[in-house]
Amino acid sequence: MLDVTLANPRADRVKQVRALSGRSARSRHGLFLVEGPQGVREAVRWAPGRIRDVYLTAAAAGRYPEIVAAVDDAVGRGAPGETAAGGGSSGGTSNLRSHVATPEVLEAMSPDAQGVLAVLRVETPSLEQAVRGARLVAVLANVRDPGNAGTVIRAADAAGADVVVLAGESVDLHNPKTVRSTAGSLFHLPVVTGVPLSDVVAGVRGEGCQVLAADGAGDLDLDDLQDLPARPAEDRSADLSRPTAWIFGNEAWGLPADDRALADAVVRVPIRGRAESLNLATAATVCLYASSRAQRRGGAAGPSR
Amino acid sequence: MLDVTLANPRADRVKQVRALSGRSARSRHGLFLVEGPQGVREAVRWAPGRIRDVYLTAAAAGRYPEIVAAVDDAVGRGAPGETAAGGGSSGGTSNLRSHVATPEVLEAMSPDAQGVLAVLRVETPSLEQAVRGARLVAVLANVRDPGNAGTVIRAADAAGADVVVLAGESVDLHNPKTVRSTAGSLFHLPVVTGVPLSDVVAGVRGEGCQVLAADGAGDLDLDDLQDLPARPAEDRSADLSRPTAWIFGNEAWGLPADDRALADAVVRVPIRGRAESLNLATAATVCLYASSRAQRRGGAAGPSR
Numbered sequence: 005m006l007d008v009t010l011a012n013p014r015a016d017r018v019k020q021v022r023a024l025s026g027r028s029a030r031s032r033h034g035l036f037l038v039e040g041p042q043g044v045r046e047a048v049r050w051a052p053g054r055i056r057d058v059y060l061t062a063a064a065a066g067r068y069p070e071i072v073a074a075v076d077d078a079v080g081r082g083a084p085g086e087t088a089a090g091g092g093s094s095g096g097t098s099n100l101r102s103h104v105a106t107p108e109v110l111e112a113m114s115p116d117a118q119g120v121l122a123v124l125r126v127e128t129p130s131l132e133q134a135v136r137g138a139r140l141v142a143v144l145a146n147v148r149d150p151g152n153a154g155t156v157i158r159a160a161d162a163a164g165a166d167v168v169v170l171a172g173e174s175v176d177l178h179n180p181k182t183v184r185s186t187a188g189s190l191f192h193l194p195v196v197t198g199v200p201l202s203d204v205v206a207g208v209r210g211e212g213c214q215v216l217a218a219d220g221a222g223d224l225d226l227d228d229l230q231d232l233p234a235r236p237a238e239d240r241s242a243d244l245s246r247p248t249a250w251i252f253g254n255e256a257w258g259l260p261a262d263d264r265a266l267a268d269a270v271v272r273v274p275i276r277g278r279a280e281s282l283n284l285a286t287a288a289t290v291c292l293y294a295s296s297r298a299q300r301r302g303g304a305a306g307p308s309r
Numbered sequence: 310m311l312d313v314t315l316a317n318p319r320a321d322r323v324k325q326v327r328a329l330s331g332r333s334a335r336s337r338h339g340l341f342l343v344e345g346p347q348g349v350r351e352a353v354r355w356a357p358g359r360i361r362d363v364y365l366t367a368a369a370a371g372r373y374p375e376i377v378a379a380v381d382d383a384v385g386r387g388a389p390g391e392t393a394a395g396g397g398s399s400g401g402t403s404n405l406r407s408h409v410a411t412p413e414v415l416e417a418m419s420p421d422a423q424g425v426l427a428v429l430r431v432e433t434p435s436l437e438q439a440v441r442g443a444r445l446v447a448v449l450a451n452v453r454d455p456g457n458a459g460t461v462i463r464a465a466d467a468a469g470a471d472v473v474v475l476a477g478e479s480v481d482l483h484n485p486k487t488v489r490s491t492a493g494s495l496f497h498l499p500v501v502t503g504v505p506l507s508d509v510v511a512g513v514r515g516e517g518c519q520v521l522a523a524d525g526a527g528d529l530d531l532d533d534l535q536d537l538p539a540r541p542a543e544d545r546s547a548d549l550s551r552p553t554a555w556i557f558g559n560e561a562w563g564l565p566a567d568d569r570a571l572a573d574a575v576v577r578v579p580i581r582g583r584a585e586s587l588n589l590a591t592a593a594t595v596c597l598y599a600s601s602r603a604q605r606r607g608g609a610a611g612p613s614r
Contacts, residue, residue, distance in 0.1 A: 162587050189582075192582055227602050277469045280492065280493070283460055286460065297535065
């Protein structure tokens, strides 16, 4: 599967890969980086058709045989979703190419690669497509910190959400730090970007989702909502067993009143101690797990996937 | 309340403060830094007796009048817990001193101070003292990432935990990044450090706590445990309404078998999607909130504080 070893850390190819850590090169080329074995393993497994190149050191190729095998397998299968142009490709009918590189080349491409790195095509699903039939949606409104965004994507995946939306002026999904923080979850569920929050709300409502905003000053207490079976039948606001889209606000200023007003209800995670608040990712995880559990216990419908 | 303005960013005092971002200076002097308005506000409110100096720019003094007022108040009251030595102090009977400094001086002391910074005495509570009567304890075993440790302390505070323990070879609690990530929660509940995990387990058992280890491969599913009232009466293992100490492992390698064996039960947060795991802080938050909620609903005892 492997080409000749890349050995020149000053080669144009190395500079081009390295440049993808910046937003302008990413938008210009429609490509982004996945750094490290966990991310690359998940990319090769779940999104082989979007991978253009995989770079590994010889040591990493030995340490992660499952990545090498999966790349070989994807090349052999012609990387589903890929056009089988194959001009100059290293094997099979795929555009996917893998390359052995010296540690110096890998280090020059990215200091965070731990010996393995992939270059993927940016492909963002449409909102309509992604939310079709969704029962649990996480919406981040104007989230700016790459690590927070990635951690919420990972937690949404773990909680069994169907889709994540980075709405409004949120951080770039393909920022290397965001990609790393998702720990591969970026390839497990659709992540929609660049849609105004009001469009997102309209889209998920059209699919029958209630819309809950998470905010420390919310009227409803998440713990009370989890006791819903014990609540009087007339009080069915914010029934966690229903299909739900959660909106989470910016890490510093939360959700402005205009954004909260888009929701059916505003829910607070109860603060029992003296903390002013939870951080964004931990609050989002508690909300998503509460929904996931209520949907599984309460609903007639089975797991969403 | 304010001394003359400190204007020389190369002064010895500035170097001494800056050095506290390193572990060796912290242990040598028994002092640590709290950077930024939120942390300093909480320190002044909850631990005035441990503060030695507060440094602010004139702009920050105007922007955060509540910090200036709280410092004045603490100085006036003689900063409870402080010996009233007062030699050379700026007023009252306290050792607490506040100083106006130029932006250059603040920046030289710490690039993360946002105009306000405090130097505090390190004071770590004993395990025995801290766990007395505790109903919810978070134990971090060999956690290495400063941000993770701080985020768990903040989440434990929010969930109403009584104490956090950084057991074994965990990150230094007074690392500036840990302190920042706690968002002041460091001053809201006792955080015990430097105790071997086995001693922690013995200590909390002595107070009547069950010990639950959180691990992705655990036998028990956290969601099932939350349905306890619906479980048969003979199955009272891991009753979340009981006083509980949770053990959370290292962010990369989790809890080794020896550590898991110290617990009464090993509990997994269910993974519904394709994620391999949650990150440490989000998993810990879900566990602590599940306990907190079960204790409030199920137990005869009221809130723990």
